[in-house]
Amino acid sequence: xxxxxxxxFVDAPLSADQRQFSNSRFILFAIICCQFLIFEFNTMDFTxxxxxxYCKNPTPLEPLPRLSSHLGxxxxxxxxxxxxxxxASGGNKTRKLEFSIGEAIAQGADTLITCGALQSNxxxxxxxxxxxxxxxxxxxxxxxxxxxxxxxxxxNNFLYHLLGASGIRIITAESDPLVxxxxxxxxxxxxxxKPYIIPMGASNAVGALGYALFVEELMTQLNDMALKIDQFxxxxxxxxxxxxxxxxxxxxxxxxxxxxxxxxxxxxxLQTELVHSLAVELAQTLSIPAVPRERVxxxxxxxxxxxxxxxxxxxxxxxxxxxxxxxxxxxxxxxxTAAGLVDLVRNGRFSAGSTVLFLHTGGSPALYAYQDxxx
Numbered sequence: 113x114x115x116x117x118x119x120x121f122v123d124a125p126l127s128a129d130q131r132q133f134s135n136s137r138f139i140l141f142a143i144i145c146c147q148f149l150i151f152e153f154n155t156m157d158f159t160x161x162x163x164x165x166y167c168k169n170p171t172p173l174e175p176l177p178r179l180s181s182h183l184g185x186x187x188x189x190x191x192x193x194x195x196x197x198x199x200a201s202g203g204n205k206t207r208k209l210e211f212s213i214g215e216a217i218a219q220g221a222d223t224l225i226t227c228g229a230l231q232s233n234x235x236x237x238x239x240x241x242x243x244x245x246x247x248x249x250x251x252x253x254x255x256x257x258x259x260x261x262x263x264x265x266x267x268n269n270f271l272y273h274l275l276g277a278s279g280i281r282i283i284t285a286e287s288d289p290l291v292x293x294x295x296x297x298x299x300x301x302x303x304x305x306k307p308y309i310i311p312m313g314a315s316n317a318v319g320a321l322g323y324a325l326f327v328e329e330l331m332t333q334l335n336d337m338a339l340k341i342d343q344f345x346x347x348x349x350x351x352x353x354x355x356x357x358x359x360x361x362x363x364x365x366x367x368x369x370x371x372x373x374x375x376x377x378x379x380x381x382l383q384t385e386l387v388h389s390l391a392v393e394l395a396q397t398l399s400i401p402a403v404p405r406e407r408v409x410x411x412x413x414x415x416x417x418x419x420x421x422x423x424x425x426x427x428x429x430x431x432x433x434x435x436x437x438x439x440x441x442x443x444x445x446x447x448x449t450a451a452g453l454v455d456l457v458r459n460g461r462f463s464a465g466s467t468v469l470f471l472h473t474g475g476s477p478a479l480y481a482y483q484d485x486x487x
Contacts, residue, residue, distance in 0.1 A: 156363050156398050158325050161318075162214035166206050166241065171196050173333045176470075178436040183457045186464040190341070191439070192330065195446070195474035200240035200271065203233045203474025204353055207322030208314035209241050215318055217245065221308035223278070225296050227252035227289040229420055230261055231444065233475040234313050234350075236268045239275045248278040248305070252292050256285055256420070267481030313350030317397045320390060323356025324398060327364055341368050342466035345456070347449040347473050348372025348383055348410050355390035357471075358407050362391075363400040372410045373452035375445050376419050380412040414452040420444045422485045425451035430479075430486070442475030443482045449473075 416423035
């Protein structure tokens with residue numbers, strides 16, 4: 113035996129059998145550690161966050177065989193029907209509002225304030241769930257051009273009045289919605305109210321939790337159906353849905369590529385930066401590793417002249433989904449996203465034999481305000 117230095121004990125050299133046993137123990141220990149790390153990486157605890165339960169059941173995951181055939185039959189297109197989420201004509205904002213309104217109620221709010229475009233699906237659903245919770249709700253609506261607002265317009269505008277908005281304020285496109293919402297909150301506080309501000313689209317780290325959680329619902333369905341998805345095509349607007357899905361997939365160790373179709377008047381570079389920034393913030397909120405930038409893919413070829421402004425490609429896509437599959441798209445979000453999907457399939461951007469999933473985010477009430485576009 114070797115004489116150890118002071119305070120150190122050194123064993124004699126190990127035999128071959130002893131080394132093999134030691135190596136085996138090390139390998140077993142490494143495997144256990146890796147399994148523990150993987151488990152930790154794949155488990156996101158959403159019970160830490162205040163939440164209301166508006167989504168009672170998973171939304172349907174369905175094939176679109178007629179549309180797939182119409183587009184050449186080389187790509188198998190499926191759809192995730194978040195347009196069928198419950199209450200007030202449904203739509204993707206319901207998932208976000210579970211957490212946004214959950215936090216508002218946890219903080220003792222009695223009034224919600226939010227903002228959106230004149231035909232905002234987010235404003236419609238925020239107002240609907242405010243009414244469901246017994247809360248007041250004030251809306252700030254943004255005109256693209258002065259004079260665009262018609263208080264008697266159809267679509268979501270009609271529903272604002274039917275649902276009984278506590279107040280509607282119109283601002284110009286040059287105004288800062290966050291500043292305007294804070295002004296309204298200050299006024300309401302002086303009147304003794306307890307307001308809670310929900311940003312446009314509920315697109316902050318609180319609202320985006322809804323679409324990180326959505327990934328777990330989606331993966332349960334895909335695993336149960338043994339359905340492998342090669343590409344996921346989604347709308348990319350106020351960033352919350354896109355960031356939530358990217359962070360949720362990454363946090364669940366799922367490597368499905370996500371293509372976000374820009375619906376706002378932003379370049380793909382700017383949209384990528386905004387989505388990635390929110391995805392990183394959301395990852396911190398969820399205590400998972402930072403989402404790599406390369407996970408965020410945005411396409412800006414289908415916006416047309418601007419947000420909410422019709423395009424021929426959008427019109428064709430809305431007609432295709434309606435007449436081939438009996439599914440109604442909205443002209444602002446899902447319509448332009450579907451236009452992108454159709455064009456990408458036609459131009460061979462997806463490999464033959466691949467399976468592509470399309471996220472329908474809802475918004476069909478806005479169709480009625482665009483009736484003249486489809487005549």
